[in-house]
Amino acid sequence: MTVVTPASEAQREAWRSGGFPEVERVRPGLWSIPVPLPAIPLRYVLVYALELPDGVAIVDAGWNTDEAYGALAAGLGTAGYEMTDVKAVLVTHIHPDHYGLAGRIREVSGAWIGLHPADSRLLHDRYDDDAVDDLVAQERALLVRSGVPRATLDELAGASMMIRHYVTMAKPDRLIEDGDRLGLPGWDLQAIWTPGHSPGHLCFVERERRLLFSGDHVLAKITPIVAVHPQSAPNPLADYLDALAAVRKFDVDEVLPAHEYRFLELAERVDHVMAHHEERLAEIEAAVAAAGGITCWDTATALTWSRPWETIPSFMRRAANNETLAHLVWLEARDRLRRVPGEPDLWYPA
Numbered sequence: 001m002t003v004v005t006p007a008s009e010a011q012r013e014a015w016r017s018g019g020f021p022e023v024e025r026v027r028p029g030l031w032s033i034p035v036p037l038p039a040i041p042l043r044y045v046l047v048y049a050l051e052l053p054d055g056v057a058i059v060d061a062g063w064n065t066d067e068a069y070g071a072l073a074a075g076l077g078t079a080g081y082e083m084t085d086v087k088a089v090l091v092t093h094i095h096p097d098h099y100g101l102a103g104r105i106r107e108v109s110g111a112w113i114g115l116h117p118a119d120s121r122l123l124h125d126r127y128d129d130d131a132v133d134d135l136v137a138q139e140r141a142l143l144v145r146s147g148v149p150r151a152t153l154d155e156l157a158g159a160s161m162m163i164r165h166y167v168t169m170a171k172p173d174r175l176i177e178d179g180d181r182l183g184l185p186g187w188d189l190q191a192i193w194t195p196g197h198s199p200g201h202l203c204f205v206e207r208e209r210r211l212l213f214s215g216d217h218v219l220a221k222i223t224p225i226v227a228v229h230p231q232s233a234p235n236p237l238a239d240y241l242d243a244l245a246a247v248r249k250f251d252v253d254e255v256l257p258a259h260e261y262r263f264l265e266l267a268e269r270v271d272h273v274m275a276h277h278e279e280r281l282a283e284i285e286a287a288v289a290a291a292g293g294i295t296c297w298d299t300a301t302a303l304t305w306s307r308p309w310e311t312i313p314s315f316m317r318r319a320a321n322n323e324t325l326a327h328l329v330w331l332e333a334r335d336r337l338r339r340v341p342g343e344p345d346l347w348y349p350a
């Protein structure tokens with residue numbers, strides 16, 4: 001259900017019809033450039049270009065594919081710039097659709113890359129070739145404790161490895177902390193640390209123009225994945241709900257997310273997402289109460305998803321498991337459930 005008003009009907013229509021939106025001028029000096037994503041339902045990431053006296057800064061970058069690079073270059077062209085004019089790449093978080101192309105842009109333009117330290121710390125383990133076997137082993141251990149059936153374990157543990165090809169490993173030039181002013185000429189941009197979807201997720205608020213660049217933290221229709229995984233915080237859902245409250249208070253006219261379309265009502269959307277998680281928590285608590293001694297995996301399969309469980313591809317079933325685990329962990333921290341550790345962990349009412 002949509003509770004928010006699209007800021008651009010054309011962009012919303014492109015999202016809804018399965019199309020690809022146009023490059024749009026959001027405000028004088030501010031552009032929305034859709035960059036295509038290969039083979040995933042999100043279809044595109046919205047990169048924002050902010051005009052500077054001597055070039056542009058961009059919020060997020062896209063995946064590292066030639067097609068994405070070409071679309072970003074063409075979009076910058078519509079705005080009157082070239083890739084070599086990019087002075088800064090503000091990355092909301094390290095997921096490949098936001099960070100993947102940042103290194104390649106820096107190579108051609110000399111731009112600085114900014115990232116929160118909590119995401120910067122994860123780069124080596126996530127994207128360096130010599131570390132990746134470790135990450136898969138940790139994911140596998142987590143899935144064993146979740147009670148994933150042996151037959152599907154290997155498939156699920158390595159499920160997101162193909163995505164790594166869409167990233168150039170690039171260390172940030174600048175670490176951006178909560179509350180930092182970016183100091184971009186002509187822009188009153190402040191970073192807000194919003195962990196949950198990723199440990200170092202950042203939003204950027206522009207108070208003078210009354211805008212929030214929300215990355216994946218708050219989107220018009222979909223809710224971002226908030227999951228326990230080897231690189232997550234211990235209780236990512238608690239972080240996420242706190243970070244929703246942190247952005248809710250901003251009095252802005254428009255939210256500029258990284259996917260779908262721009263929209264107007266921030267507080268209403270935040271309330272709706274919070275209510276969604278409340279419902280999910282209640283559903284999971286009830287599933288555990290009904291079973292008494294259930295694994296995370298069996299809890300996940302008992303929940304309602306947007307399509308039948310058997311038709312969900314393996315990397316999304318892993319996300320569903322890890323997302324269920326985030327809710328179980330949140331309930332455990334609130335003493336609403338208890339866990340008996342083992343292989344697998346079993347969950348009981350408190």
Ligand SMILES: [Zn+2]
Pocket residue numbers: 093095197216
């Ligand atoms: Zn993301």
Ligand SMILES: [Zn+2]
Pocket residue numbers: 045095097098216258259
């Ligand atoms: Zn994303």
